[in-house]
Amino acid sequence: MTRRPEASIRCGLLLAGAGHAHLAVLRSLAKRPLRGFRVVLVVPESRGLYSGMVPALLAGRASPATATIDVLPLARLAGIEVVLERVATLLPAERLARTESGIEIRWEACSLDLGAGVRRPDGIDGAHLVAVKPLDALVQRVSEFASLASRGRVEPTVAVVGAGAAGIEIAFALRERLRAVPGAGVLLLEEASTVLPGGSAEGRRVVARELARVGVEVLAGRGRIDLRGDAICAHGTELARPSLVILATGSTPPALLARSGLALDREGYLEVDRFLRSTSHPRVSGAGDCAVLAEGPRLPRAGVHAVRQGPVLAANLRAALHDEGGLREFRAREKALALLSTADGRAIALRGRWASCGRPWWWLKNRIDTAYVAGFRRLGTGDGTATV
Ligand SMILES: Cc1cc2nc3c(=O)[nH]c(=O)nc-3n(C[C@H](O)[C@H](O)[C@H](O)COP(=O)(O)OP(=O)(O)OC[C@H]3O[C@@H](n4cnc5c(N)ncnc54)[C@H](O)[C@@H]3O)c2cc1C
Incomplete structure (x- = not known):
């Protein structure tokens, strides 16, 4: 009530x-x-x-x-x-x-x-930006973008800033969403030198391999990322000019x-x-x-x-x-199983130092x-x- x-x-x-x-x-x-x-x-x-x-x-x-x-x-x-x-x-x-x-x-x-909220790094702002939370706003914005992109009304290019678990899953999902759109590109940007910075070496290896396999471009370790107007830059160098930027840059407390x-x-x-x-x-x-x-x-x-x-x-x-x-x-379980969807009928399973990718993991997820x-x-x- x-x-x-x-x-x-x-x-x-x-x-x-x-x-x-x-x-x-x-x-x-x-x-x-x-x-x-x-x-x-x-x-x-x-x-x-x-x-x-x-x-x-x-x-x-x-x-x-x-x-x-x-x-x-x-x-x-x-x-x-x-x-x-x-x-x-x-x-x-x-x-x-x-x-x-x-x-x-x-x-x-x-x-x-x-x-928790989404941490918004200094220097990142603009009309092309949407944060991973609130989730309904993210879903709405991506739907609008995908619809415009499929009708050729905007460039079908999207950048995800932050290659933690959420950013990685979103990059996979957008790659799948834009699969049939000619010229579509998904870029995943990470300040640290690797995707899944908090993960194990094997987890990072499997994630990087699968991102490459589906065609997500990864730019990691280029330093602090800024959004100037509609250009994404690092150290003053323009990296991309995507139509949509999704912020997955970690959490901030209420x-x-x-x-x-x-x-x-x-x-x-x-x-x-x-x-x-x-x-x-x-x-x-x-x-x-x-x-x-x-x-x-x-x-x-x-x-x-x-x-x-x-x-x-x-x-x-x-x-x-x-x-x-x-x-x-x-009792906290440090080594909980994490399952990241690759959005193509498979998922990556991560637990401790172990990692694997395949259809059974998607089925389980x-x-x-x-x-x-x-x-x-x-x-x-x-x-x-x-x-x-
Ligand atoms: C795209 C994406 C995919 C994810 N996938 C997974 C996954 O597969 N597995 C996994 O384990 N984690 C996943 N996560 C992480 C997961 O979403 C969060 O860790 C989880 O939602 C946290 O749950 P919570 O109980 O802390 O609060 P939330 O689920 O975030 O809920 C918070 C609640 O508090 C309410 N609220 C906020 N502020 C106030 C206020 N001031 N007053 C009253 N109410 C308020 C909100 O409306 C909401 O109801 C994902 C995150 C993202 C962004």
């Missing part, structure tokens, strides 16, 4: 953001509602694209309907009130949050799963954290303990890309970790509200992703069997 704007709200649990971990909390509460506590979810949009399926959307191999998760049916099932807004201010010492329109929300426990007084890491992300509670304000929990573990491995920002944190977060939020002990510990989205949809329509 969505709420009509109300000047002030008092609740047991405030959930800010509907990222992957909070979807698991919603699923848990849908199966076993929190009796006796009012739960409020604040999120700007009720429907969100599942990032794992965005490359397939960009490649034109999936429809937005199959990649969208709607939180409203889940919230209804869980007895959670939804406020379609952004949390603008969080004052943990006062157990207070304020939305952009000024609604004040007082809570007993609060959980943040706000994701702005509201900096003003919150919560303990943050050096980069400004919420610092949480192994029970996913803020290290400075234990009534605040956090998961997903907006949070980092104070102890333990530094996890890459990936949905897979947020998904794994979800059930732990759900159990610990219940315990916090009921003042119970027995908190569950989140597609199965995991479609099952994930379908599980929420089934639950929302009342015939689900998803487990928490």
